[in-house]
Amino acid sequence: MIDRDQVLHVARLARLRLAEEEVETMVGELSGILEHVDRIGQLDLDGVEPTSHVVALENVWREDEPTPSLPREAALANAPDPQDGAFRAPSPQAE
Amino acid sequence: MADPLELTVAEAAAEIAATELSAAEYFAAWRRAAAGDELNAYLWTAPEPNGEHEHLEGSLGGVPIAVKDIFVTRGVPTTAGSRILEGYLPPYTATAVRRLREAGGRVLGKTNMDEFAMGSSNENSAYGPVLNPWDRGRVPGGSSGGSAAAVAGGLAPAALGTDTGGSIRQPASLCGIVGLKPTYGAISRYGMIAFASSLDQCGPLTRDVTDAALVLAALQGRDACDSTSVGIEAGVVAPSREDLSGLRFGVPQLAEEGVEAGVREVFEATLKRIEGLGGEIAEIELPNSELGISAYYVLAPAEASSNLARYDGVRYGVRRGGDGDLLEMYESTRAEGFGAEVKRRIMLGTYALSSGYYEAYYGQAQKVRTRIAEDFDNAFAAVDFVVTPTSPSVAFELGAKTADPLAMYLNDFFTVPMSLAGIPAISIPAGLAVPDGGGAELPVGFQIAAPAFAEQKLLEAAFALETAIGFNREHAASIPWKGANRG
Numbered sequence: 001m002i003d004r005d006q007v008l009h010v011a012r013l014a015r016l017r018l019a020e021e022e023v024e025t026m027v028g029e030l031s032g033i034l035e036h037v038d039r040i041g042q043l044d045l046d047g048v049e050p051t052s053h054v055v056a057l058e059n060v061w062r063e064d065e066p067t068p069s070l071p072r073e074a075a076l077a078n079a080p081d082p083q084d085g086a087f088r089a090p091s092p093q094a095e
Numbered sequence: 096m097a098d099p100l101e102l103t104v105a106e107a108a109a110e111i112a113a114t115e116l117s118a119a120e121y122f123a124a125w126r127r128a129a130a131g132d133e134l135n136a137y138l139w140t141a142p143e144p145n146g147e148h149e150h151l152e153g154s155l156g157g158v159p160i161a162v163k164d165i166f167v168t169r170g171v172p173t174t175a176g177s178r179i180l181e182g183y184l185p186p187y188t189a190t191a192v193r194r195l196r197e198a199g200g201r202v203l204g205k206t207n208m209d210e211f212a213m214g215s216s217n218e219n220s221a222y223g224p225v226l227n228p229w230d231r232g233r234v235p236g237g238s239s240g241g242s243a244a245a246v247a248g249g250l251a252p253a254a255l256g257t258d259t260g261g262s263i264r265q266p267a268s269l270c271g272i273v274g275l276k277p278t279y280g281a282i283s284r285y286g287m288i289a290f291a292s293s294l295d296q297c298g299p300l301t302r303d304v305t306d307a308a309l310v311l312a313a314l315q316g317r318d319a320c321d322s323t324s325v326g327i328e329a330g331v332v333a334p335s336r337e338d339l340s341g342l343r344f345g346v347p348q349l350a351e352e353g354v355e356a357g358v359r360e361v362f363e364a365t366l367k368r369i370e371g372l373g374g375e376i377a378e379i380e381l382p383n384s385e386l387g388i389s390a391y392y393v394l395a396p397a398e399a400s401s402n403l404a405r406y407d408g409v410r411y412g413v414r415r416g417g418d419g420d421l422l423e424m425y426e427s428t429r430a431e432g433f434g435a436e437v438k439r440r441i442m443l444g445t446y447a448l449s450s451g452y453y454e455a456y457y458g459q460a461q462k463v464r465t466r467i468a469e470d471f472d473n474a475f476a477a478v479d480f481v482v483t484p485t486s487p488s489v490a491f492e493l494g495a496k497t498a499d500p501l502a503m504y505l506n507d508f509f510t511v512p513m514s515l516a517g518i519p520a521i522s523i524p525a526g527l528a529v530p531d532g533g534g535a536e537l538p539v540g541f542q543i544a545a546p547a548f549a550e551q552k553l554l555e556a557a558f559a560l561e562t563a564i565g566f567n568r569e570h571a572a573s574i575p576w577k578g579a580n581r582g
Contacts, residue, residue, distance in 0.1 A: 014445040017426035037389045040459045050461030054517030055280045060322040074186040078411035089409050092421040
């Protein structure tokens with residue numbers, strides 16, 4: 001159902017680095033699950049409306065009243081590497 | 096005076112209101128009980144009260160309640176059972192917890208769970224599995240396994256859980272307590288760490304149906320912070336119905352394979368009891384329900400893969416590989432922060448949403464979801480409720496299904512369709528049964544589902560049936576939370 005190259009491609013899309021043994025396990029397990037799930041791929045469901053949400057809701061409006069936001073210090077309190085009131089992350093470019 | 100830890104939430108709140116029971120002593124007694132946790136049910140327990148959140152007014156006045164570790168709570172460690180959130184101290188509090196406190200309830204502790212609520216056995220927690228208080232060699236179910244074990248094991252009078260595909264009902268069933276998944280939208284999801292946003296719903300795990308009603312009544316309602324929350328317009332009150340006359344219970348013809356003999360026996364006996372109370376049993380068809388697991392294991396992982404993209408080591412939680420470039424940091428953080436099941440679901444969801452596969456998987460699954468919801472609509476035109484066993488088996492042994500993800504997923508066979516349809520469903524303990532492999536008797540849950548927002552009607556029927564079954568009275572000698580069996 002799903003091969004090694006596809007697993008590595010999907011892992012890259014998901015920003016997951018898999019160890020070598022995880023790749024092997026993932027190929028087997030995902031294939032087994034997809035085989036089961038594939039039953040729905042075979043169904044003729046032309047004309048059936050997809051359900052993305054079960055509660056029929058229209059737009060929910062509220063008055064545009066300003067309320068206090070999360071203070072900056074609180075938002076940064078859990079940051080692994082805060083600096084100058086901002087979140088610091090490594091450069092996207094390799095050194 | 097009776098052992099205060101044997102009081103239900105309703106009884107304790109009434110005694111505290113009448114000043115027959117000291118709220119401070121009652122809370123201290125529960126703190127001692129929770130501190131003696133040998134089931135790994137808690138990830139955090141409340142310190143000595145400091146005066147904060149301590150008013151006694153309200154329907155839950157003075158009653159301590161355990162909260163699944165998926166609800167962010169300001170200043171209280173919240174991990175969702177994941178290594179990636181180790182040490183996280185949320186800067187705000189979930190609406191469900193805020194409402195609990197506004198009703199006079201107190202947070203007794205945060206309960207262990209499958210990582211990000213993904214699992215049916217609680218073996219996917221990064222902080223170790225929870226043990227079933229009926230048999231410590233067995234699982235409590237999941238993902239709200241810590242909440243179920245805490246209530247069943249006499250470590251909390253009641254608990255909050257979340258249910259995405261059965262995560263309240265299945266552990267309640269495996270632990271011999273009541274678990275209610277309300278209609279999608281009944282309770283705010285604000286501050287509930289997201290797994291699959293179109294399915295996640297908060298609900299109570301309690302010793303009886305009355306307590307489930309009491310907790311639901313305190314929590315339900317529209318919340319400006321969750322635009323999908325609508326509340327239960329008619330409200331919720333304590334149920335009082337004594338019979339089931341005039342009510343029709345639909346039994347779907349579903350594949351019987353995989354249902355344990357003992358579970359089937361208890362289920363059949365419960366149908367007889369319904370008839371004894373004047374209810375009518377009718378066969379119904381839910382032709383698409385058997386596709387529920389397939390649709391669910393596309394939709395839930397797809398939503399999860401999107402929701403869990405936020406754990407990237409930038410704003411909160413654990414960071415690894417910070418000396419490399421950004422991609423290296425993302426990949427290291429997620430590789431080390433997530434457990435095997437979470438990675439599996441992220442992979443599954445990312446694959447299902449990826450270019451070329453979207454229509455075949457996600458699109459089809461959304462259409463199956465429509466069909467499943469239509470099946471229930473059709474059923475409810477003829478019957479008042481749909482009933483099934485909650486779980487195909489009683490509690491299974493630790494490690495029995497960890498090597499086979501698909502076998503684990505099939506635990507949710509009876510609970511997933513209601514989640515996909517967004518309708519309310521409750522599991523009540525209906526009896527005890529010997530597992531297929533032999534051994535001591537274990538609890539069997541009976542699931543009752545009702546149309547959207549018909550919670551009051553559901554609770555009334557469950558209450559009448561619970562009273563007739565008399566589980567907590569009949570099995571007092573073996574119920575773990577009963578005083579003589581505790582500890």
